Amino acid sequence: MSSGIENERPTLQVQRIRQKFGKGKAAKEVLAGLTFSVADGEFVSIIGPSGSGKTTLFQVIGGLERPSEGEVWIGGKETTGQRGHISYMPQQSSLLPWETVAGNIELSLSISGIDRKEAKSSTQEWLERIGLQEYADAYPHVLSGGMQQRVSFLRALLAPQQLMLLDEPFGALDALTRLHMQQWLMSIWEQNRRSVLLVTHSIEEALILSDRIIVMSASPAVVLDEFIIPFERPRREEIWNDPRFNELKQHIYRLLQNSAEE
Template sequence: MALKAERIRKRFGNGDAAKEVLGGLSVSVGKGEFVSIVGPSGSGKTTLFKIIGGLEPPTEGEVWIGGKKTTGERGHISYVPQQSALLPWRTVAGNIELSLTISGLDRRTAKRETKEWLARIGLGEYADAYPHVLSGGMTQRVSFLRALLAPQPLMLLDEPFGALDALTRLQMQQWLTSIWEESRRSVLLVTHSIEEALYLSDRVIVLSASPAAVLEEFAVPFPRPRREALWTEPAFNAMKQRIYELLRQP
């Protein structure tokens, strides 16, 4: 099992002013599994990511990554944020190489892998460019590649396409599925888009409003590789409607 987050509770503040954000929820990601979490705004999805990544301690509960208890420990996940967070003073290749060397790769291997993968994702000609010349979709490709090449067994994707326009977002979803099919890394995605969750995932976890609890989990039955026409199929839209109804619950 790549991830087990068990009975996670998180309260902020003390006494009458305390606010419980996570209400004892449990989530898991199998080896090579792509899982998405959807929930209302303010339901604690980002807080859950911080706890899994060791940036925030849970009030109660445990986190296990790769069979090891990692509660409160950093360095066990790779992370793709909403904004790419590339260093503007380093080239595209330099950003990826820095991430890999920090993760423990020697510089020569980091350079070789960076060059090879930038070519594979169609950005080889931008290796020596700086982030400000890239489009939003290109920037997120680099951000995703940086996480993909990191040695950690689990990737957390926090609304990575949320800032993109609709067409670019769809193109990035298709691109992500094609790259993920090659690597089959364990992935946990947070998204507000039900369509995105169903299109990308093996399983979708639906959270309640804060304090967040798991309302229901859906095994996504559609075969891979996913087809663009999937969006129009009755079974796809029936699952989308069911999840939408759950999210509307008070």
């Protein structure tokens, strides 16, 4: 399925990104020449050990940090060091406590450049669609962790930017909620496909959600390998029983293990 997409210009291109902190002998290289891309409508996951510079990578793609070397291209334009070209779902839901649920979504949409009226109506429509309309006027603290993450995902999904960055979005949830959230996110995303770059620690999560997995090493980060995930969409729970699922899982696990030992 990816052969048709490869011909088009990818939504995200990360080209030979290097990031060093400090100078001279004390300099620490965090990213050592990363190159990868995310095609239009593709769901790509990055897996790596903790401390592999994923946060730095996101800061570079989001334009908050300028890389020491290399370029970031989003939607066919160079955006290195420029903000406002992505939508984002952080690990902590990061809802403003003084805005209502609807207010939070509307604010993010208006920052992303959607006019207020349109932001309002699509917020109402989608809150209804995900069954949270009764919380529209509530403050975020009354919502459970899982519900807050749903709102946070919705906020990223509705923004007009072509690329969504998801930064360990379910890392803070318990195992059962996490599983529910993965299925929920999958079902919403499959109806409304956008280009996604997900960072996660969980190999299983990456296998369930992605079209492609990029495995990264730690300090400094380089791309170790890439895997195209063959499971059909819409994905069902049955893929757990697929022998290829376990094979890939073992393979990626060993790859990470080896890179950690070196």
